[in-house]
Amino acid sequence: MVAYFWAKTVRCTNPACAGEIPLVAHRWLSRRKGKPPVAYKLVPQPDRTLKVAIVQGQAAREANPSKGTMARGSTRCLFCPQTLSPDEVKAQFRAGKSARMMLAVAYKREGESGTLFRAARHTDREAFARAVAALAVAVAQHDDPFFPLVPDEAVAKPRGRYWLKVARYRVNTWGQMHNARQTLALVTFCRGVRDAHQALLDAGKSRVCPCLWVSLRFVDDNPTSARWASLTSPMLAAEPTRRASG
Numbered sequence: 434m435v436a437y438f439w440a441k442t443v444r445c446t447n448p449a450c451a452g453e454i455p456l457v458a459h460r461w462l463s464r465r466k467g468k469p470p471v472a473y474k475l476v477p478q479p480d481r482t483l484k485v486a487i488v489q490g491q492a493a494r495e496a497n498p499s500k501g502t503m504a505r506g507s508t509r510c511l512f513c514p515q516t517l518s519p520d521e522v523k524a525q526f527r528a529g530k531s532a533r534m535m536l537a538v539a540y541k542r543e544g545e546s547g548t549l550f551r552a553a554r555h556t557d558r559e560a561f562a563r564a565v566a567a568l569a570v571a572v573a574q575h576d577d578p579f580f581p582l583v584p585d586e587a588v589a590k591p592r593g594r595y596w597l598k599v600a601r602y603r604v605n606t607w608g609q610m611h612n613a614r615q616t617l618a619l620v621t622f623c624r625g626v627r628d629a630h631q632a633l634l635d636a637g638k639s640r641v642c643p644c645l646w647v648s649l650r651f652v653d654d655n656p657t658s659a660r661w662a663s664l665t666s667p668m669l670a671a672e673p674t675r676r677a678s679g
């Protein structure tokens with residue numbers, strides 16, 4: 434797997450609808466030079482779920498992927514004509530009524546170059562649920578009285594436009610910057626770095642830089658607030674003024 438595409442969601446404020454709306458600025462997956470463009474369509478189903486349909490080439494261009502569900506903070510419902518104002522969207526985040534939806538998966542096939550895309554499947558969501566359960570076990574088994582397994586320090590309040598404004602998405606601590614699967618991977622990395630450090634110290638050496646580099650790249654490129662850059666395919670931080678390294 435290369436990446437999972439998640440969207441934060443809000444509920445339609447039309448009481449007769451109450452559909453779950455993914456907040457996406459655009460629906461492009463790949464616009465790399467020399468490759469057929471790839472995008473996805475969000476197709477409302479009769480049971481008020483959304484089907485994700487991957488489209489490529491001319492079909493991708495015709496799907497108008499530059500148009501997401503958001504425009505200048507307003508959000509349009511995909512099931513009815515309702516539009517939610519920026520204040521209505523923010524109110525749902527403040528009230529903890531927002532959720533998340535896994536939409537698509539980027540992956541590589543062994544022996545082939547290039548990134549492929551498919552709609553998220555039930556098995557992907559099940560794998561995520563297993564990560565949630567495994568993280569809960571790891572947190573319960575953590576017995577360090579000074580350092581929690583998942584950092585609980587508050588993210589500092591925004592200081593101008595160059596600072597992360599993640600509180601608007603109800604992210605208040607550094608531990609909330611990653612979802613459970615990402616957090617589990619980071620915790621595993623951290624434990625590996627600690628164990629490797631101890632092993633190297635025991636062997637009379639002190640180099641742990643490669644492990645730390647992998648961990649830091651993961652922290653930098655994979656927060657829940659990251660967005661997919663369809664032109665070059667690296668992950669970028671959600672804040673448009675902050676570009677993740679690499």
Ligand SMILES: [Zn+2]
Pocket residue numbers: 445446447450451452510511512513514515
């Ligand atoms: Zn609606």
